[in-house]
Amino acid sequence: MALLEVEDLIVEFPTRRGVLRAIDQVSFAIDPGEVLGVVGESGAGKSLTGAAIIGLLEPPGRIAGGQIRLNGERIDNLSPDRMRPIRGRQIGAIFQDPLTTLNPLYAIGRQLVETMQTHLPLSDRDARERAIKWLEDVGIPAARQRIDAYPHEFSGGMRQRVVIALALCAEPRLVIADEPTTALDVSIQAQIIALLKRITREHGTAVMLVTHDMGVIAETADRVAVMYAGRIAEIGPVKDVVLTPAHPYSEGLMGSIPSLEHRVERLRQIDGAMPRLTAIPQGCAFNPRCPSTFARCTTERPNLLHAGPTQAACWLHAKGAANG
Amino acid sequence: MAETVLEAANVTRDFDISRPLLQRVLSGLPRQTLRAVDDVSFAIERGTTLSLVGESGCGKSTIARLAVGLYRPSTGDIRFEGQPLSAARAQASLRRKMNMIFQDPYASLNPRWRVRDIVAEPIRAFNILTTQKDITDRVGQLLTGVGLAPADGEKFPHEFSGGQRQRISIARALSSEPDFLVCDEPTSALDVSVQAQILNLMRDLQQRLGLTYLFISHNLAVVRHMSDRLGVMYLGRIVELGHGETLFRAARHPYMRLLLEAIPDLAMVGKSRTPVGGEVPSPINPPPRLPLPPPLPPRQRPLPNRKTHPHHHRPHRNRLPRHQRRAGVEGKQALLFLEKKKQKNFTPAARSTPDLLPRHCKESL
Numbered sequence: 001m002a003l004l005e006v007e008d009l010i011v012e013f014p015t016r017r018g019v020l021r022a023i024d025q026v027s028f029a030i031d032p033g034e035v036l037g038v039v040g041e042s043g044a045g046k047s048l049t050g051a052a053i054i055g056l057l058e059p060p061g062r063i064a065g066g067q068i069r070l071n072g073e074r075i076d077n078l079s080p081d082r083m084r085p086i087r088g089r090q091i092g093a094i095f096q097d098p099l100t101t102l103n104p105l106y107a108i109g110r111q112l113v114e115t116m117q118t119h120l121p122l123s124d125r126d127a128r129e130r131a132i133k134w135l136e137d138v139g140i141p142a143a144r145q146r147i148d149a150y151p152h153e154f155s156g157g158m159r160q161r162v163v164i165a166l167a168l169c170a171e172p173r174l175v176i177a178d179e180p181t182t183a184l185d186v187s188i189q190a191q192i193i194a195l196l197k198r199i200t201r202e203h204g205t206a207v208m209l210v211t212h213d214m215g216v217i218a219e220t221a222d223r224v225a226v227m228y229a230g231r232i233a234e235i236g237p238v239k240d241v242v243l244t245p246a247h248p249y250s251e252g253l254m255g256s257i258p259s260l261e262h263r264v265e266r267l268r269q270i271d272g273a274m275p276r277l278t279a280i281p282q283g284c285a286f287n288p289r290c291p292s293t294f295a296r297c298t299t300e301r302p303n304l305l306h307a308g309p310t311q312a313a314c315w316l317h318a319k320g321a322a323n324g
Numbered sequence: 325m326a327e328t329v330l331e332a333a334n335v336t337r338d339f340d341i342s343r344p345l346l347q348r349v350l351s352g353l354p355r356q357t358l359r360a361v362d363d364v365s366f367a368i369e370r371g372t373t374l375s376l377v378g379e380s381g382c383g384k385s386t387i388a389r390l391a392v393g394l395y396r397p398s399t400g401d402i403r404f405e406g407q408p409l410s411a412a413r414a415q416a417s418l419r420r421k422m423n424m425i426f427q428d429p430y431a432s433l434n435p436r437w438r439v440r441d442i443v444a445e446p447i448r449a450f451n452i453l454t455t456q457k458d459i460t461d462r463v464g465q466l467l468t469g470v471g472l473a474p475a476d477g478e479k480f481p482h483e484f485s486g487g488q489r490q491r492i493s494i495a496r497a498l499s500s501e502p503d504f505l506v507c508d509e510p511t512s513a514l515d516v517s518v519q520a521q522i523l524n525l526m527r528d529l530q531q532r533l534g535l536t537y538l539f540i541s542h543n544l545a546v547v548r549h550m551s552d553r554l555g556v557m558y559l560g561r562i563v564e565l566g567h568g569e570t571l572f573r574a575a576r577h578p579y580m581r582l583l584l585e586a587i588p589d590l591a592m593v594g595k596s597r598t599p600v601g602g603e604v605p606s607p608i609n610p611p612p613r614l615p616l617p618p619p620l621p622p623r624q625r626p627l628p629n630r631k632t633h634p635h636h637h638r639p640h641r642n643r644l645p646r647h648q649r650r651a652g653v654e655g656k657q658a659l660l661f662l663e664k665k666k667q668k669n670f671t672p673a674a675r676s677t678p679d680l681l682p683r684h685c686k687e688s689l
Contacts, residue, residue, distance in 0.1 A: 041515040185379040190586035215588030242590055256520030258549040260589045267520040273485050
């Protein structure tokens with residue numbers, strides 16, 4: 001059974017000018033131990049999806065429809081008091097900026113101990129020993145000496161290691177990592193990705209990895225979901241989505257990334273920009289920028305359809321479609 | 325032989341990061357300086373792109389600012405079209421030949437000005453055109469040239485998306501009809517699909533107008549796409565400088581190879597890498613001197629010269645002591661170790677050597 005199931009999730013923001021639908025009927029599932037990558041441009045709704053799952057939507061944002069199930073039990077309608085023990089214990093979170101995630105006034109050891117004692121029945125001494133073990137595990141040198149150091153005494157990469165330890169120390173079965181390497185330099189980024197991969201594999205933790213960096217996804221994820229304007233455009237095994245994308249948007253996205261492997265004269269570009277939430281076009285949201293638009297695209301909104309090994313929300317893959 | 329537009333010879337830039345005088349006197353602290361750029365030399369030929377790549381704090385943005393005269397070098401010499409930069413900056417006719425595109429299009433456009441005034445500012449400042457009609461026409465042309473409409477000139481910056489704002493920055497940079505543009509991370513704040521649009525636009529403009537670019541980025545894939553020549557920076561020094569494609573195919577400096585190996589790429593689907601551990605040391609407290617790596621081929625001339633080194637230029641060992649002194653303890657060991665690992669006769673006897681090696685490196689043994 002899937003560990004996390006998201007079904008027809010809708011997130012809305014009521015504003016003075018009407019209700020904005022930031023996430024529109026998003027469905028996906030994550031199996032135990034699986035890494036699901038979520039990519040898309042800024043504003044595509046990928047971080048909001050993560051926030052909705054851990055119950056940290058900023059008001060006035062709200063879940064307006066759909067279900068989120070963890071181990072088969074709904075968690076989208078829980079009160080804050082009942083959500084709190086789940087967050088941390090069952091679902092861990094890693095955010096982009098390691099400096100704002102850590103409390104600057106507490107030593108890192110204290111933050112780890114506090115997190116573990118909140119969720120697990122541990123004595124002070126055991127918790128401290130475990131904190132040291134976690135710090136060693138995430139590659140903090142001389143963990144026993146460093147445990148009482150404050151966040152500002154660490155570099156960005158080291159802080160992100162502490163944040164990973166913090167997210168995993170209560171041994172959750174799912175971790176939501178929102179742009180975990182975006183604030184870091186490339187060489188540090190590689191270390192953090194390798195660390196995240198190793199640690200989650202060792203503990204059998206499932207990961208939802210939200211990022212705009214396709215390279216990180218290509219290397220880390222088992223499956224990938226490409227989001228566009230609040231919907232999933234394509235979802236499938238990472239190899240297929242990256243190498244043989246079925247949705248014109250994922251195809252354009254992959255083509256627009258400069259590669260280290262070979263140099264092209266001109267990058268493939270998708271003209272235009274993602275529509276604002278106030279002006280999502282009729283039919284498929286991608287139709288004004290799509291090179292292969294036809295009549296049906298401007299009237300009907302496609303749901304995910306089978307397209308070979310992946311699923312794509314595109315009429316090109318409808319049975320008997322007017323393609324070719 | 326192509327003409328050199330910008331030439332930097334042994335440029336060093338120090339910043340004074342001392343505490344205020346009173347504090348220093350009271351606590352008996354010495355003056356402290358940070359060497360952001362350390363003995364850097366390069367030349368850019370007309371119509372080509374030189375890229376500088378490196379991690380945060382390696383001094384690449386300081387070089388960008390030095391190149392347009394926003395900072396003065398502490399020592400060394402920068403020449404623009406054959407003249408010393410300070411002299412060139414003093415003449416409006418030469419000063420208008422250089423311009424800059426900044427990283428953050430949200431911060432680099434005045435939010436209270438209409439786009440037409442933003443784009444026209446250099447035209448007015450240099451008195452290139454005087455009548456209002458000429459200026460309006462020219463602004464319209466410039467906006468069309470970067471893929472916007474002349475009518476967009478009436479709008480304010482907040483009405484545009486990040487990619488469109490960066491187009492406005494480019495139009496403004498082009499309005500003084502420059503030959504030379506310094507682009508400091510022009511696409512780092514943009515999404516990949518928008519980045520592709522901007523990079524394509526910059527290449528088109530280069531071909532159409534014969535522009536020369538100094539392109540600063542931390543993204544090696546972007547740099548590969550844009551550059552003719554490439555300099556790799558580490559702790560204020562250019563550790564490798566050469567023809568872009570040659571460098572990508574056969575990087576010689578271990579740091580460049582380390583960078584190349586560190587970057588996640590689409591082609592890496594399903595493969596995994598062993599990242600090299602360690603971090604770039606702080607330039608404030610550069611690490612102490614370490615054993616030198618194997619000697620490099622001697623250099624003939626003080627500046628990069630395509631005649632002697634058609635595709636590749638590497639500074640001579642004697643000119644590099646500080647870099648070698650400065651590569652961090654961990655970094656240096658990692659680099660040496662990488663070198664050794666690549667050699668055929670590498671035996672695990674060397675296992676005992678890299679005690680200082682970062683953890684991940686050791687694990688890969």
